[in-house]
Amino acid sequence: MQNKTIVQLLKSEPTHHKVMVRGWVRSFRSNRFIALNDGSTINTLQCVVDFENFEDEVLKKVTVGAAIEVVGLLVESQGQGQNVEIQVSNLTVLGEANPEDVKRTILSPKRHSLETLREQAHLRIRTNTFGAVMRTRSKLAFAVHEYFQKNGFNYMHSPIITGSDAEGAGEMFRVTNLDAKNPPLDKNGNVDYKEDFFEKETNLTVSGQLEAETYAMALGKVYTFGPTFRAENSNTSRHLAEFWMIEPEVAFYDLAANMDLAEDFIKYVITYALENCADDLEFLENRLLEEEKTKPQADRSDMKLREKLRFILENNFKRVSYTEAIDILKSSKPNQKKKFKYLIKEWGADLQSEHERFLVEKHFKCPVILFDYPADIKSFYMRLNDDGKTVRAMDVLFPGIGEIVGGSQREERYDILLEKMKTMNIDEKELYWYLDLRKFGTAVHSGFGLGFERLVQFTTGMGNIRDVIPYPRTPGNAEF
Amino acid sequence: MQNKTIVQLLKSEPTHHKVMVRGWVRSFRSNRFIALNDGSTINTLQCVVDFENFEDEVLKKVTVGAAIEVVGLLVESQGQGQNVEIQVSNLTVLGEANPEDVKRTILSPKRHSLETLREQAHLRIRTNTFGAVMRTRSKLAFAVHEYFQKNGFNYMHSPIITGSDAEGAGEMFRVTNLDAKNPPLDKNGNVDYKEDFFEKETNLTVSGQLEAETYAMALGKVYTFGPTFRAENSNTSRHLAEFWMIEPEVAFYDLAANMDLAEDFIKYVITYALENCADDLEFLENRLLEEEKTKPQADRSDMKLREKLRFILENNFKRVSYTEAIDILKSSKPNQKKKFKYLIKEWGADLQSEHERFLVEKHFKCPVILFDYPADIKSFYMRLNDDGKTVRAMDVLFPGIGEIVGGSQREERYDILLEKMKTMNIDEKELYWYLDLRKFGTAVHSGFGLGFERLVQFTTGMGNIRDVIPYPRTPGNAEF
Numbered sequence: 001m002q003n004k005t006i007v008q009l010l011k012s013e014p015t016h017h018k019v020m021v022r023g024w025v026r027s028f029r030s031n032r033f034i035a036l037n038d039g040s041t042i043n044t045l046q047c048v049v050d051f052e053n054f055e056d057e058v059l060k061k062v063t064v065g066a067a068i069e070v071v072g073l074l075v076e077s078q079g080q081g082q083n084v085e086i087q088v089s090n091l092t093v094l095g096e097a098n099p100e101d102v103k104r105t106i107l108s109p110k111r112h113s114l115e116t117l118r119e120q121a122h123l124r125i126r127t128n129t130f131g132a133v134m135r136t137r138s139k140l141a142f143a144v145h146e147y148f149q150k151n152g153f154n155y156m157h158s159p160i161i162t163g164s165d166a167e168g169a170g171e172m173f174r175v176t177n178l179d180a181k182n183p184p185l186d187k188n189g190n191v192d193y194k195e196d197f198f199e200k201e202t203n204l205t206v207s208g209q210l211e212a213e214t215y216a217m218a219l220g221k222v223y224t225f226g227p228t229f230r231a232e233n234s235n236t237s238r239h240l241a242e243f244w245m246i247e248p249e250v251a252f253y254d255l256a257a258n259m260d261l262a263e264d265f266i267k268y269v270i271t272y273a274l275e276n277c278a279d280d281l282e283f284l285e286n287r288l289l290e291e292e293k294t295k296p297q298a299d300r301s302d303m304k305l306r307e308k309l310r311f312i313l314e315n316n317f318k319r320v321s322y323t324e325a326i327d328i329l330k331s332s333k334p335n336q337k338k339k340f341k342y343l344i345k346e347w348g349a350d351l352q353s354e355h356e357r358f359l360v361e362k363h364f365k366c367p368v369i370l371f372d373y374p375a376d377i378k379s380f381y382m383r384l385n386d387d388g389k390t391v392r393a394m395d396v397l398f399p400g401i402g403e404i405v406g407g408s409q410r411e412e413r414y415d416i417l418l419e420k421m422k423t424m425n426i427d428e429k430e431l432y433w434y435l436d437l438r439k440f441g442t443a444v445h446s447g448f449g450l451g452f453e454r455l456v457q458f459t460t461g462m463g464n465i466r467d468v469i470p471y472p473r474t475p476g477n478a479e480f
Numbered sequence: 481m482q483n484k485t486i487v488q489l490l491k492s493e494p495t496h497h498k499v500m501v502r503g504w505v506r507s508f509r510s511n512r513f514i515a516l517n518d519g520s521t522i523n524t525l526q527c528v529v530d531f532e533n534f535e536d537e538v539l540k541k542v543t544v545g546a547a548i549e550v551v552g553l554l555v556e557s558q559g560q561g562q563n564v565e566i567q568v569s570n571l572t573v574l575g576e577a578n579p580e581d582v583k584r585t586i587l588s589p590k591r592h593s594l595e596t597l598r599e600q601a602h603l604r605i606r607t608n609t610f611g612a613v614m615r616t617r618s619k620l621a622f623a624v625h626e627y628f629q630k631n632g633f634n635y636m637h638s639p640i641i642t643g644s645d646a647e648g649a650g651e652m653f654r655v656t657n658l659d660a661k662n663p664p665l666d667k668n669g670n671v672d673y674k675e676d677f678f679e680k681e682t683n684l685t686v687s688g689q690l691e692a693e694t695y696a697m698a699l700g701k702v703y704t705f706g707p708t709f710r711a712e713n714s715n716t717s718r719h720l721a722e723f724w725m726i727e728p729e730v731a732f733y734d735l736a737a738n739m740d741l742a743e744d745f746i747k748y749v750i751t752y753a754l755e756n757c758a759d760d761l762e763f764l765e766n767r768l769l770e771e772e773k774t775k776p777q778a779d780r781s782d783m784k785l786r787e788k789l790r791f792i793l794e795n796n797f798k799r800v801s802y803t804e805a806i807d808i809l810k811s812s813k814p815n816q817k818k819k820f821k822y823l824i825k826e827w828g829a830d831l832q833s834e835h836e837r838f839l840v841e842k843h844f845k846c847p848v849i850l851f852d853y854p855a856d857i858k859s860f861y862m863r864l865n866d867d868g869k870t871v872r873a874m875d876v877l878f879p880g881i882g883e884i885v886g887g888s889q890r891e892e893r894y895d896i897l898l899e900k901m902k903t904m905n906i907d908e909k910e911l912y913w914y915l916d917l918r919k920f921g922t923a924v925h926s927g928f929g930l931g932f933e934r935l936v937q938f939t940t941g942m943g944n945i946r947d948v949i950p951y952p953r954t955p956g957n958a959e960f
Contacts, residue, residue: 005632005700022732024698024921039699039731040632067921095892095922107920122691122913123920125698134699138634145625152485152520154618159951160640160707161653161684161722163958173641173677175653175684177711180663180671191660197653197711197721198958204641204655211602211951211960218504218605219519219614220485227640227706231657231677241677242641251519252502412575433602433960440587440603441504441547442575471639471691478643478678480691480913 005040014076014084021045021086022069022094024126027109028062033079034088036070042132042283046077046085054091065097065107065126114467121471121480129287132280133468136273137456143272144225144246144452147265153221153248158208160227163200164430171231172203173241204229209247209447210381210434213410216249216445217437223248225452233475237464240453242473249447255383255392255409258446259369262396262405263317266455270309273459281306281460288461301400305461308399315366317396320359322373323347328363329355350377356395356402368397380424381434383409383444384416394448401458407448414438485520494556494564501525501566502549502574504606507589508542513559514568516550522612522763526557526565534571545577545587545606594947601951601960609767612760613948616753617936623752624705624726624932627745633701633728638688640707643680644910651711652683653721684709689727689927690861690914693890696729696925697917703728705932713955717944720933722953729927735863735872735889738926739849742876742885743797746935750789753939761786761940768941781880785941788879795846797876800839802853803827808843809835830857836877848877860904861914863889863924864896874928881938887928894918 003020004012023038023045031051035044047070051059062068071090077083097107106112106120106127117124124130145155161175177197178184186192193201208224215222224247231241248261273281285305292300303311320328329335329344329351342352351370360368371394375384382391396405411417417438421428428435456468466472471480483500484492503518503525511531515524527550531539542548551570557563577587586592586600586607597604604610625635641655657677658664666672673681688704695702704727711721728741753761765785772780783791800808809815809824809831822832831850840848851874855864862871876885891897897918901908908915936948946952951960 007632022923023700039634039701065921067923094924095918095920097920101919105916105920122694122916125695131698134636134695135634138629138636141635141637142625142629145622149618149622152487154519154615155621156614156618156950157621157707157724159722159953159958159960161709161953161958162960164960171657173655173657174660175655176660177651177653178660180654180656180658181665183660185661197713197955198953199956200958202958214602214960215605215614215950218611220503221519227637229641233677242639244637436585436602438575439581440575440577440585441545443502443547444574470636470695473639473641473678475677476679478639478641478680478682480639480642480644480694 006036006038006043006045007041009045009074009084010041010043010082012074012084015074017074018071018089019074019086020069020071021047022067025062025064025066025068025097027064031059034062034068034070036068037131039131042128042135042279043082046079046082047072047088048085049088049091058091058093061093061096062091063097063099063102064109065102066093067095067097068093114464118466118472125470128283130467132277132283132287133456133460133462134470136277136280136284136460137468139276140269140273140456140459141225141452143269143276146272147268148221148223148248151221153223154215154219156208156212156215156219156222156224158205158211158224158226158247160205161198161202162205163198163202164210172206173229173231175202175204206230207245207247207449209249209449210431212247212249212447213437213445214433216251216447217441217443220252221248221250235475237466238454240465240469240472240474243465243469244452246450246452247447249445251443251445253409253446254444255371255394255446258407258409258448259317259319259371259394262369262394262407262448262450266396266405266450267313269455270312270459274306274309274313281309284460284462291463308461309459312367312398317367317369318364319369319371320364322351322370322390325351325355325359325370328359332358332363334358348374348376353402356397357399360397360402361399367399370395370397378408380420380426381408381410381417383411384420392446396448398458401454404454404458405448405450407446409444409446412438412442412444414442486516486518486523486525487521489525489554489564490521490523490562492554492564495554497554498551498569499554499566500549500551501527502547505542505544505546505548505577507544511539514542514548514550516548517611519611522608522615522759523562526559526562527552527568528565529568529571538571538573541573541576542571543577543579543582544589545582546573547575547577548573594944598946598952605950608763610947612757612763612767613936613940613942614950616757616760616764616940617948619756620749620753620936620939621705621932623749623756626752627748628701628703628728631701633703633730634695634699636688636692636695636699636702636704637706638685638691638704638727640685641678641682642685643678643682644690652686653709653711655682655684686710687725687727687929689729689929690911692727692729692927693917693925694913696731696927697921697923700732701728701730715955717946718934720945720949720952720954723945723949724932726930726932727927729925731923731925733889733926734924735851735874735926738887738889738928739797739799739851739874742849742874742887742928742930746876746885746930747793749935750792750939754786754789754793761789764940764942771943788941789939792847792878797847797849798844799849799851800844802850802870805831805835805839805850808839812838812843814838828854828856833882836875836882837879840877840882841879847879850875850877858888860900860906861888861890861897863891864900872926876928878938881934884934884938885928885930887926889924889926892918892922892924894922
């Protein structure tokens with residue numbers, strides 16, 4: 001007897017053979033039709049029971065959320081929308097789900113808001129929406145690995161606990177083992193981190209880039225894919241305190257090669273999702289359409305979810321210098337009419353989400369890569385251009401979501417990097433190893449970072465980043 | 481003109497076409513033969529320069545560690561051990577490596593101990609040994625993903641920062657944002673975690689299992705692959721404070737299916753390494769042979785590295801109950817002759833590494849899966865057997881390395897789990913969500929954890945776990 005998953009059975013022909021399936025009851029209509037789901041697909045398998053052949057005691061336990069095992073013949077389905085169904089000959093209830101208890105949870109068969117679902121994050125994965133999102137997330141993660149491995153990159157695990165807080169990419173979480181109330185103090189009355197587990201102050205990483213550079217300068221092509229952390233008190237639909245980041249880093253790549261890589265990579269993973277998550281994306285597309293119906297016309301997207309994904313594949317990412325972008329923005333209607341919250345007055349301004357979205361959604365109407373940003377608003381490690389005022393930075397901007405990738409060519413020249421670190425108060429002693437890369441066989445190299453949850457958001461159409469990671473961590477929230 | 485990596489060029493025919501390669505100088509013999517490496521393979525490409533055609537000023541800079549770009553024809557190699565070499569027509573030094581500076585680092589071409597290499601972890605990746613280890617690590621990681629994805633598992637990112645410290649798997653690191661010296665206190669004089677970032681005390685995860693269970697009970701088959709942390713002060717060659725763990729979890733799997741999964745999975749990833757890391761494993765095998773020459777005969781392994789890997793593939797993992805193992809150990813020679821450090825006196829004893837290795841290496845001479853351990857020495861979530869004294873736990877034991885996998889069937893019965901939690905002082909309120917899984921459609925399910933670094937150690941033959949992760953974190957050490 002075959003023990004197959006529902007995704008396999010739904011694809012197979014009606015063999016009239018006996019099969020066994022286990023899963024959870026999604027619905028039980030007319031004491032006859034069980035819609036069974038086992039998580040392998042968003043679709044349910046119809047299991048038809050002839051109630052006269054089963055004890056009432058058993059059938060009573062076939063309720064929403066219960067785990068059951070059915071055995072029966074796989075036959076042509078009489079119903080619509082599926083090829084096959086099971087004529088149940090044996091039915092075992094493995095685990096009940098008391099309807100009174102179910103009623104108090106999001107498992108109850110009615111519409112629950114995403115906010116309510118978030119509060120029961122351990123159960124929300126049993127809903128269609130979260131099943132679809134998390135299966136897609138898994139496939140996207142695999143596509144990331146497959147892309148890089150196929151292209152000769154080495155996966156590198158950069159450290160999570162870090163003794164260097166030099167990068168200044170954002171506020172950090174402290175990792176410690178000291179007594180929380182009465183930490184040991186040194187003779188100056190400061191906390192004595194020499195007594196801590198690592199004998200120094202340590203934090204959670206905000207980026208694996210600097211360590212990835214050390215590996216790129218030996219292995220050539222590397223990428224990281226791991227959790228990163230920001231202790232920023234921003235309670236928005238775009239920020240998490242804990243999120244997963246992908247950071248490729250490549251020796252001998254200049255900024256143009258870096259842009260090519262970013263574009264090629266993003267197109268690969270989106271193609272992979274379209275090809276491997278068809279059912280889930282169809283469901284999510286319809287979900288989004290429903291959701292948008294509740295919004296004013298102006299806020300609705302003019303493309304359906306999969307159209308938006310294909311749009312990315314079919315367009316070249318438009319490459320625009322920061323200087324050019326500023327000119328466009330300065331003379332743009334929303335700037336002239338003071339519709340922007342932050343008006344663009346002069347070169348050097350930091351671009352806000354509203355500006356990025358204007359460029360992508362209104363002006364160019366395609367994905368945009370902005371590059372050559374003013375040095376003053378970017379990080380110390382970015383390659384200074386010959387003009388002395390811009391750096392080889394790039395941001396990939398997407399419709400609806402804004403920045404999805406940020407990267408740069410790295411400053412490979414020892415003297416210039418050292419000077420920059422001094423100017424920007426980066427501790428050169430602490431980052432001696434980063435400087436060493438410029439001392440021993442330095443070379444042009446580049447890389448970028450992509451926040452994985454932003455990619456999942458874009459691909460699934462979920463509006464809130466808390467709904468694309470299993471257990472979101474945000475200010476005041478570390479449940480489960 | 482082709483811009484290929486060295487691994488590609490070494491596989492190609494001598495085309496007599498012009499190619500361009502960039503990499504780092506490993507050696508420069510007789511002012512004529514440059515051994516060039518770009519990290520894509522352990523092998524170097526021979527680049528032949530006719531010194532009469534090049535400025536002395538340029539050739540002087542072609543020193544160990546320098547980054548160079550060469551252009552030339554790809555021709556038959558005159559030397560041994562490779563098909564092709566490059567007849568260099570253009571040579572550009574991209575980044576020098578001052579020999580005086582190099583001399584002070586592990587880049588200097590002489591033998592350095594693994595301990596010394598560890599102190600310069602940002603440079604050790606440029607050595608043959610670490611290049612081989614880290615390329616193999618990357619391939620193994622991909623094999624992990626490929627195996628699970630091919631078999632219908634969903635990759636799940638379990639949270640890293642966790643508000644629950646209930647599992648009791650080991651000492652944890654605290655994650656905090658509070659002032660280290662003067663934390664806010666509540667009215668009872670205790671640290672007021674309500675003021676902390678997450679408004680509660682949070683720690684770094686020791687395992688993603690409990691959260692993975694919530695996903696398995698909806699998606700069916702899931703796996704995690706992420707960093708986990710133990711704040712244990714164990715300075716051994718087998719322990720890290722930060723390490724990567726793989727944790728599959730499957731609904732409807734009993735312990736037997738769990739054992740099948742573990743065995744099939746391990747064989748898959750080792751096969752993948754043998755097929756995809758041939759050059760690196762050959763190098764590591766020879767490295768190990770050299771290393772073992774320095775050891776007394778008795779401590780040397782009787783199998784070469786790849787023999788040991790194939791041995792795993794060719795043997796069925798022997799399944800032995802704990803009770804059976806105790807009988808074997810009790811009457812074993814080392815127990816009778818008091819050679820074990822911990823003598824086995826009676827049923828219930830916790831097995832030590834020496835016992836595990838005796839069973840694997842001396843008694844059964846093959847990988848062993850021990851199962852049905854005494855409940856008292858195992859975790860609260862393990863499925864109690866009908867005998868009331870053992871649980872459905874399993875450990876996979878490997879030669880040389882001991883435990884590589886630990887897993888169990890999980891207790892799926894609400895009442896029994898609750899009672900166990902009470903007995904073992906596990907806070908049921910904090911783990912209400914874990915109990916919920918047994919309330920709504922509970923079912924038999926199982927999973928295991930595999931420490932990724934142990935797998936990399938086994939596959940690469942590296943004796944110290946600090947040498948199989950880029951930047952090891954251990955007591956007193958969080959450099960880089």
